[in-house]
Amino acid sequence: MQELGTTLSSFIINEQRKLGSSAGGTFTGLLNDITIACKGIANLVNRGDLAGVLGVTDSENSMGDVQKKMDLIADQMFIDALENNGHCAGMASEEQDDVIHTSEGKQRGHYLVTFDPLDGSSNMDINMDVGAIFSILQAPEGIINPTAEHFSRPGTEQIAAGYCLYGPSTMMVLTTGNGVNGFTLCSSIGEFILTHPNMAIPEDTAEYAINASNQRFWEKPVQDYIADCVQGEEGPLGKRYNMRWVAAMVGEIHRILCRGGIFLYPIDERNREAGGKLRLLYEGNPMAMIVEQAGGAAYTGYERVMEVKPNGDPHQRVPVIMGSKNEVMKVMEYHKNA
Numbered sequence: 001m002q003e004l005g006t007t008l009s010s011f012i013i014n015e016q017r018k019l020g021s022s023a024g025g026t027f028t029g030l031l032n033d034i035t036i037a038c039k040g041i042a043n044l045v046n047r048g049d050l051a052g053v054l055g056v057t058d059s060e061n062s063m064g065d066v067q068k069k070m071d072l073i074a075d076q077m078f079i080d081a082l083e084n085n086g087h088c089a090g091m092a093s094e095e096q097d098d099v100i101h102t103s104e105g106k107q108r109g110h111y112l113v114t115f116d117p118l119d120g121s122s123n124m125d126i127n128m129d130v131g132a133i134f135s136i137l138q139a140p141e142g143i144i145n146p147t148a149e150h151f152s153r154p155g156t157e158q159i160a161a162g163y164c165l166y167g168p169s170t171m172m173v174l175t176t177g178n179g180v181n182g183f184t185l186c187s188s189i190g191e192f193i194l195t196h197p198n199m200a201i202p203e204d205t206a207e208y209a210i211n212a213s214n215q216r217f218w219e220k221p222v223q224d225y226i227a228d229c230v231q232g233e234e235g236p237l238g239k240r241y242n243m244r245w246v247a248a249m250v251g252e253i254h255r256i257l258c259r260g261g262i263f264l265y266p267i268d269e270r271n272r273e274a275g276g277k278l279r280l281l282y283e284g285n286p287m288a289m290i291v292e293q294a295g296g297a298a299y300t301g302y303e304r305v306m307e308v309k310p311n312g313d314p315h316q317r318v319p320v321i322m323g324s325k326n327e328v329m330k331v332m333e334y335h336k337n338a
């Protein structure tokens with residue numbers, strides 16, 4: 001008989017034991033709730049039009065993005081799964097204006113969870129990669145209904161972060177602050193199995209990901225860096241670069257975790273007032289924690305993403321430049337010299 005392998009739950013239980021953590025049971029329970037949401041979403045994403053989940057709704061989220069049907073379904077699946085077992089004290093979702101309180105009568109736990117239930121959802125209707133991103137914070141003692149301020153904490157306070165990629169296979173990638181591990185969903189037994197232990201981002205790369213159609217809006221340091229990449233081995237960077245754009249951050253970061261690279265969604269003339277394009281709590285901080293834990297770097301161009309001071313708005317935006325350490329530090333040099 002084929003060996004089952006290490007399931008995500010047994011991996012977490014063992015990790016908690018090694019760290020001598022007393023929170024083992026509830027934390028493992030919380031992660032289990034998240035995996036339940038992700039398995040349910042994976043099933044619908046995988047069935048696509050057969051499940052009737054493609055297309056848009058007539059509503060917009062707080063940032064003015066038109067919501068896809070699957071955005072709303074995935075959001076509700078996260079909320080239901082997180083409420084069910086009482087491990088979570090409150091939630092904040094990219095799809096909701098306000099933070100979400102645990103329903104009356106339901107048990108409250110020790111953790112706050114923020115999530116983007118369907119990252120890159122414009123890929124949904126064209127059968128391309130989408131994902132979910134989540135971040136876990138310790139809930140403040142004695143707070144029954146957490147407010148936006150309780151969630152608005154620097155990324156350095158995260159105790160865990162992860163994403164689930166719904167690609168050709170469904171993968172959960174997770175850090176609890178002790179490295180990064182990847183688990184592949186085995187559909188025959190319905191469990192995430194450890195397939196990518198100790199994921200590490202190569203320090204050097206010649207592959208970048210940026211939406212180049214925004215070029216005319218970028219700041220000078222990013223203009224200069226990309227112009228130098230495009231010159232290849234004849235330019236000052238002395239190597240031939242390749243470019244990729246999945247249009248779902250989960251896909252970009254997963255590629256970088258697997259083979260290195262740099263992902264940029266920089267500040268530009270159009271998003272300057274908003275502070276950037278991607279969301280600090282739902283995208284920037286969790287991905288920065290994963291990237292740093294895998295040996296990479298994550299900056300805004302000016303400071304570490306995880307040290308950005310939250311302004312109290314759970315939908316705060318942030319510029320991001322993350323991935324292979326040496327390449328990110330090179331882009332930081334362009335910023336310092338500008």
Ligand code: F6P
Nearest residue numbers: 119120121211247248249250278
């Ligand atoms: O924030 C949502 C998101 O879909 C990211 O996952 C992705 O990196 C980015 O927006 C894509 O943006 P664009 O519309 O510029 O391709």
